[in-house]
Amino acid sequence: MRWLLAQWSINLASAMAYRISFLTQVVFMLLNDIFLLFFWWIILQLVPDIGGWGMADIWLMYGLAAGGFSLVAIFAGNFNRLSTLIAEGQLDYYLALPKNVLLHVLVSNTSFSAVGDLIFGLVMGAMGCRAHGASYLLFLFFMLTAGSLLCAFSVITNSLAFFIGRSEAISQQLTQAMTSFSMYPGTIFQGAARFIVLFLLPAGFMTHIPVETLRHFDRANIWIVLAANLVLWLLAILLFYAGLRRYESGNQVTLRG
Amino acid sequence: MNWHKKWRKYSAVTLTAAQSRLAYWQEMGARTFFFATILFTFSGLWGRMIGADSTVAGYSQQQLVWYLTLTEAITLSATSLLQEVEQDVKTGQIGYLLAKPLNYLLYQAAYYTGEMAVAFSLNLLAGGLVAWALVGLPPITPSSLVQTLVLVALGAAVRFCLLAAIALLSFFVEECRPFYWIYSKLIFTMGGLFIPIDLYPQRWLKPCVGC
Numbered sequence: 036m037r038w039l040l041a042q043w044s045i046n047l048a049s050a051m052a053y054r055i056s057f058l059t060q061v062v063f064m065l066l067n068d069i070f071l072l073f074f075w076w077i078i079l080q081l082v083p084d085i086g087g088w089g090m091a092d093i094w095l096m097y098g099l100a101a102g103g104f105s106l107v108a109i110f111a112g113n114f115n116r117l118s119t120l121i122a123e124g125q126l127d128y129y130l131a132l133p134k135n136v137l138l139h140v141l142v143s144n145t146s147f148s149a150v151g152d153l154i155f156g157l158v159m160g161a162m163g164c165r166a167h168g169a170s171y172l173l174f175l176f177f178m179l180t181a182g183s184l185l186c187a188f189s190v191i192t193n194s195l196a197f198f199i200g201r202s203e204a205i206s207q208q209l210t211q212a213m214t215s216f217s218m219y220p221g222t223i224f225q226g227a228a229r230f231i232v233l234f235l236l237p238a239g240f241m242t243h244i245p246v247e248t249l250r251h252f253d254r255a256n257i258w259i260v261l262a263a264n265l266v267l268w269l270l271a272i273l274l275f276y277a278g279l280r281r282y283e284s285g286n287q288v289t290l291r292g
Numbered sequence: 293m294n295w296h297k298k299w300r301k302y303s304a305v306t307l308t309a310a311q312s313r314l315a316y317w318q319e320m321g322a323r324t325f326f327f328a329t330i331l332f333t334f335s336g337l338w339g340r341m342i343g344a345d346s347t348v349a350g351y352s353q354q355q356l357v358w359y360l361t362l363t364e365a366i367t368l369s370a371t372s373l374l375q376e377v378e379q380d381v382k383t384g385q386i387g388y389l390l391a392k393p394l395n396y397l398l399y400q401a402a403y404y405t406g407e408m409a410v411a412f413s414l415n416l417l418a419g420g421l422v423a424w425a426l427v428g429l430p431p432i433t434p435s436s437l438v439q440t441l442v443l444v445a446l447g448a449a450v451r452f453c454l455l456a457a458i459a460l461l462s463f464f465v466e467e468c469r470p471f472y473w474i475y476s477k478l479i480f481t482m483g484g485l486f487i488p489i490d491l492y493p494q495r496w497l498k499p500c501v502g503c
Binding site for chain 2: 056059060062063064066067070071073074077078080081082085086148204205207208209211212215216219220222223224225228
């Protein structure tokens with residue numbers, strides 16, 4: 036834990052070297068997120084609800100999606116750069132150190148613009164919970180599980196680089212597709228689409244089921260979301276370490292500050 | 293230098309950009325996949341919103357999906373303009389480029405045209421196939437086709453000017469990317485990327501977006 040805290044404080048210190056840039060990115064990311072709500076505001080002017088989802092559900096959904104994403108981007112900022120590091124043979128540095136390779140790679144980078152997402156997520160969650168009379172603690176718990184799911188899924192898609200070489204485009208698009216699906220009401224996905232958002236691009240466990248649980252509490256859903264996390268992380272770890280056996284060094288000489 | 297030579301010079305840049313764009317087939321595949329997911333999601337959304345008269349505020353599901361196909365085909369035809377100009381300014385490379393016998397902005401415009409033409413054509417083809425599978429073909433006439441192509445070309449030109457202006461902000465600020473985020477969200481909201489501006493609330497938004 037001390038090592039992780041040290042790693043994050045190094046990341047923070049490097050971001051603080053460009054304070055104005057850091058603050059600009061945070062503020063603009065916050066504005067960027069607020070603009071997203073605008074679309075749903077227009078939609079809900081046209082119809083009273085979307086398959087039972089109203090504005091408060093949209094707030095919760097965005098709170099979970101933005102909040103979950105921000106946690107991963109801040110604490111495991113390499114989550115979507117993993118395929119580049121693998122394809123370019125840049126894992127050597129991590130392999131030479133007596134630390135967990137996957138964890139070390141993930142936490143070695145931080146996207147501080149995600150602080151804007153975090154603020155947005157927390158505020159959206161508070162507004163959604165207030166409107167539904169839901170527990171904010173439960174919202175925070177689901178924010179953690181959303182981030183954890185996103186990270187695990189990204190490790191899976193990025194590990195494809197071990198097997199097919201340059202997979203950045205497809206890895207990042209798969210992760211982006213999951214994030215996109217998590218930002219639309221669960222009720223618009225029916226039949227085969229429902230299967231896709233639950234079992235292929237598991238956005239359903241990231242936001243749809245949690246929003247429904249925050250609206251109408253159901254203990255079973257908490258276990259379902261936790262089980263999805265467990266299965267996805269097991270797959271992620273198995274795939275990453277299976278791939279690591281095939282890893283080839285890029286023989287690059289790099290310095291890390 | 294006469295206009296003919298200038299034309300040949302910049303059209304060679306456009307052609308090179310188009311060929312270079314075709315070489316990145318993986319990226320194009322990924323973009324097509326993303327496009328398909330967007331159409332798929334929105335088709336579901338419009339399906340959920342459709343009222344008793346089978347329309348959303350007068351627009352059928354087919355019209356809305358094809359509207360999105362066209363707007364997204366333009367928007368997803370992202371080019372490397374922003375990164376290129378930003379990098380040139382930040383690294384000082386622009387100093388060397390300005391000394392070349394090419395107008396820097398015209399060179400970027402020619403390159404953008406080549407990249408955009410290929411990306412848009414492929415996006416429209418891929419998106420069109422997905423939209424066709426989801427909601428069928430809309431009624432197309434030769435005149436509507438010509439009008440659409442002219443509007444797309446004009447829209448692409450406006451987009452170049454806006455992106456170039458944002459990228460050139462790198463002269464004044466460290467990062468121009470945050471301005472791009474806001475620009476893309478303005479396109480998303482005020483630009484009617486996902487829904488026709490006609491569907492916007494009457495009272496104050498329509499005058500804002502200028503229709």
